[in-house]
Amino acid sequence: MNNQQMVMYEEEFNQIQVVVDRLVRDANAKVVFIVDKNGQLIAASGDIDNVDTTSLASLTAGNIAATGGIAKLLKENEFATQFHEGEKANIHIQLVGNRVILVVIFDSRSSLGLVRLRVKKATEELVTIFENLMKKVQEPGTAGGSPFSEITDEDIDNLFND
Amino acid sequence: MSFINLMQREINCKLVYYGPGLCGKTTNLQFVYEKTNPDAKGKMISLATETERTLFFDFLPLSLGEIRGFKTRFHLYTVPGQVFYDASRKLILKGVDGVVFVADSQIERAEANMESLENLRSNLGEQGYDLDKIPFVMQYNKRDLPNVATVEELRQMLNPTNVPEFEAKARVGEGVFETLKGVAKLVLTELRKGEMPGNRPGAPAAKPRV
Ligand SMILES: Nc1nc2c(ncn2[C@@H]2O[C@H](COP(=O)(O)OP(=O)(O)OP(=O)(O)O)[C@@H](O)[C@H]2O)c(=O)[nH]1
Numbered sequence: 001m002n003n004q005q006m007v008m009y010e011e012e013f014n015q016i017q018v019v020v021d022r023l024v025r026d027a028n029a030k031v032v033f034i035v036d037k038n039g040q041l042i043a044a045s046g047d048i049d050n051v052d053t054t055s056l057a058s059l060t061a062g063n064i065a066a067t068g069g070i071a072k073l074l075k076e077n078e079f080a081t082q083f084h085e086g087e088k089a090n091i092h093i094q095l096v097g098n099r100v101i102l103v104v105i106f107d108s109r110s111s112l113g114l115v116r117l118r119v120k121k122a123t124e125e126l127v128t129i130f131e132n133l134m135k136k137v138q139e140p141g142t143a144g145g146s147p148f149s150e151i152t153d154e155d156i157d158n159l160f161n162d
Numbered sequence: 163m164s165f166i167n168l169m170q171r172e173i174n175c176k177l178v179y180y181g182p183g184l185c186g187k188t189t190n191l192q193f194v195y196e197k198t199n200p201d202a203k204g205k206m207i208s209l210a211t212e213t214e215r216t217l218f219f220d221f222l223p224l225s226l227g228e229i230r231g232f233k234t235r236f237h238l239y240t241v242p243g244q245v246f247y248d249a250s251r252k253l254i255l256k257g258v259d260g261v262v263f264v265a266d267s268q269i270e271r272a273e274a275n276m277e278s279l280e281n282l283r284s285n286l287g288e289q290g291y292d293l294d295k296i297p298f299v300m301q302y303n304k305r306d307l308p309n310v311a312t313v314e315e316l317r318q319m320l321n322p323t324n325v326p327e328f329e330a331k332a333r334v335g336e337g338v339f340e341t342l343k344g345v346a347k348l349v350l351t352e353l354r355k356g357e358m359p360g361n362r363p364g365a366p367a368a369k370p371r372v
């Protein structure tokens with residue numbers, strides 16, 4: 001089953017955060033975030049208090065899924081890059097290693113050329129980080145490793161008591 | 163595919179509401195949205211046609227609270243039920259952790275229910291999932307209408323394996339939270355079984371920071 005659980009560890013989480021923090025600065029971006037293809041937000045940086053990152057994450061993943069579906073119908077490789085230009089905000093969407101999506105939102109303080117350049121470098125770094133993460137996730141675990149192995153029916157019931 | 167973030171101590175799970183056109187999937191999410199405290203929910207997004215049929219998906223992020231210090235988050239999605247949106251349904255099923263099948267109890271929708279259930283099974287199969295092995299619950303919706311099949315009839319048609327089933331009147335909210343709890347419980351129970359990959363003792367990088 002391809003229902004591989006996704007786990008984020010401290011080491012990789014920190015590495016990813018470093019990359020997105022730097023990308024915000026280097027690209028003069030407003031917001032940078034990383035989403036997995038299922039729409040789960042992995043990391044974000046920049047002016048994130050003023051955007052709804054959860055909604056953005058889900059819609060970006062939907063967008064990538066839809067264009068991926070179109071590519072398949074055209075027997076084309078998945079479109080790795082998308083760019084949408086608005087009046088004030090622009091959005092640059094980049095697939096990273098076919099697993100996660102790197103999104104950069106920027107305005108006139110930056111430019112598409114600069115964003116492209118910085119995204120390229122960040123993508124290379126992210127590919128390596130996620131490859132390592134996937135290796136780690138695929139290593140066989142040991143009993144008791146899951147923080148959920150100990151939960152009781154009562155714990156689950158309690159979640160719904162409010 | 164649940165997503166566990168050891169660093170932020172949270173777990174994210176994806177639930178999908180499936181079923182034939184107009185069975186009440188979007189109505190389920192709308193009711194959950196209306197009745198949930200603002201701090202426990204995000205925005206509900208509906209990508210719909212002008213006539214309010216789901217075009218791509220509805221999305222509602224919910225926080226249910228903590229289990230053993232982990233925040234549990236559920237991402238609720240609906241698929242578009244109309245037959246010709248099958249390509250979109252396949253996309254939305256990707257990475258699913260639990261499925262709610264919303265059946266329309268009206269007698270004249272019997273065939274549509276069965277077709278949609280078959281479609282669910284085959285779309286899951288294409289992605290390597292087996293409907294009989296994943297967290298799955300059945301909702302018999304629109305129990306308020308006069309022309310409905312009995313629950314026994316619906317069960318025979320749609321639920322031969324006896325997964326947890328719920329009667330609902332989604333328009334007034336009856337049965338909506340019961341259904342959601344039902345599937346969420348199955349998903350969390352599944353997580354308990356799951357071993358945490360790579361989290362070997364002595365692998366310091368894998369240790370969560372507390
Ligand atoms: N009488 C009655 N009507 C219901 C009930 N639940 C939903 N409806 C109505 O059924 C219609 C369709 O509901 P939706 O929730 O939009 O259906 P859907 O499954 O999302 O449909 P698609 O998006 O096309 O797949 C709406 O007019 C709802 O108000 C119910 O329990 N009883």
Ligand SMILES: [Mg+2]
Nearest residue numbers: 187188215216
């Ligand atoms: Mg709908």
